Amino acid sequence: MDRPQHYRFHQGAKVLPFADAEYQARLTKLRASMAAQGVDACVFTSMHNVAYYSGFLYCAFGRPYALVVTATDSVTFSAGIDAAQPWRRSHADNITYTDWQRNNYWRAILSVTGPNKVIGYEGDHISLAQKALLDEFLTPNATTDIAPATMQQRMHKSPAEIDLIRAGAQVADVGGYAIRDAVAVGAREIDVAMAGRDAMELEIAKRFPDAEYRDTWVWFQSGLNTDGAHNPVTSRQLQRGDILSLNTFPMISGYYTALERTMFVGEVDPASLKIWQANVAAHEYGISLLQPGASCAEVTAKINDFFAERDLLQYRSFGYGHSFGVLSHYYGREAGLELREDIDTVLEPGMVISMEPMLTIPDGQAGGGGYREHDILVINADGNENITGYPYGPDFNVVG
Secondary structure, three states: OOOOOEEOOOOOOOOOOOOHHHHHHHHHHHHHHHHHHOOOEEEEOOHHHHHHHHOOOOOOOOOOOEEEEEOOOEEEEEEHHHOOHHHHOOOOEEEEEOOOOOOHHHHHHHHHHOOOOEEEEOOOOOOHHHHHHHHHHHOOOEEEEOHHHHHHHHHOOOHHHHHHHHHHHHHHHHHHHHHHHHOOOOOEHHHHHHHHHHHHHHHHHHHOOOOOOOOOEEEEEEHHHHHOOOOOOOOOEOOOOOEEEEEEEOEEOOEEOOEEEEEEEOOOOHHHHHHHHHHHHHHHHHHHHOOOOOEHHHHHHHHHHHHHHOOOHHHEOOOOOEEOOEOOOOOOOOOOOEOOOOOOOEOOOOOEEEEOOEEEEOOOOOOOEEEEOEEEEEEEOOEEEEOOOOOOOHHHHEEO
8 A cells, every 4th residue: 555655635615714815915924034034934833823824723632733835835734634624724735744654744844845945943832852853854954933023923913804803802792791691699600601602602603604613712710719810710609799800712713802801799899899990990091001102111111100109019910911813822922012021012003902900919818809801902003992892890890
């Protein structure tokens, strides 16, 4: 039996999140960056860059995947277990590698890059083991970390991306209202979370009937569980007076959006209300600072001062916001656009960023719990557009 190292298996029609012109524009910008750096071929291994440049969001399950871009070609590489789905969901050509022989993945990639080239790779993603295999099989003349340049490109959203992100924010609001309706004394965190997740998945299916549906989730936390922003859902039952953290995360073709709100069950005590109102005020102040020309560090410093004046800065948990686009809780991040002291990136029209101050007051202290509000802002020439619609603050979010 002839066992090939790789082959092409294409069937069905291509279905992509964006039009052909969107992917062509992304590849044109990438190739300009490659030419400027003297790179002959990029070997992308991360979910976020493979998806950004091809539309294909792979499911690794322990297997390697890739997208190779040269001056003339764009090809995704996938395992045989996926058959033709990677081709159908990719703007690029697709090659399937086989597992008859170890490292056929790299032999398939070599068939496109050729040997002795200058290879761009993602230094923030590829493992040491896979980088060693890249060097062994591709025998590059040189290698260049292309990840910083690609991150810079992804930070600036096209109109089509902004349209999808805006739709995602609206889906997040749908999940928020479903969660609000499900909050009741005695309900479990998981019950409330499922209500929000189900509502969002149905809404995504309605808005995007040709999409693949995966990865949408909810973190709904109560009481002590609100102390961390990323604490998983539990079966804890809600009690009257509990602080709650509503977090909805619809995923649409690899694009992440979010809604995060502080809530209370039935009533809020005076100490908690004071902290909550202070965080809401910081949230509103922060939104006003997200203007073109402002740097991430400058915005962060001003919000720090706002909290310090109220003797609350010591309760800050993390930076005040981050970029949106192709990212998730288990892949991708445009780390160059985060509201932190060590990020000097200047805000520009076309960037999309959150404002999400969080204060965590230790358990047992007056007002104990985690307080967080989160809106998504599109930076434009005149300032910003807030694309989050679900209300924040005590007037709307004392429920159940």
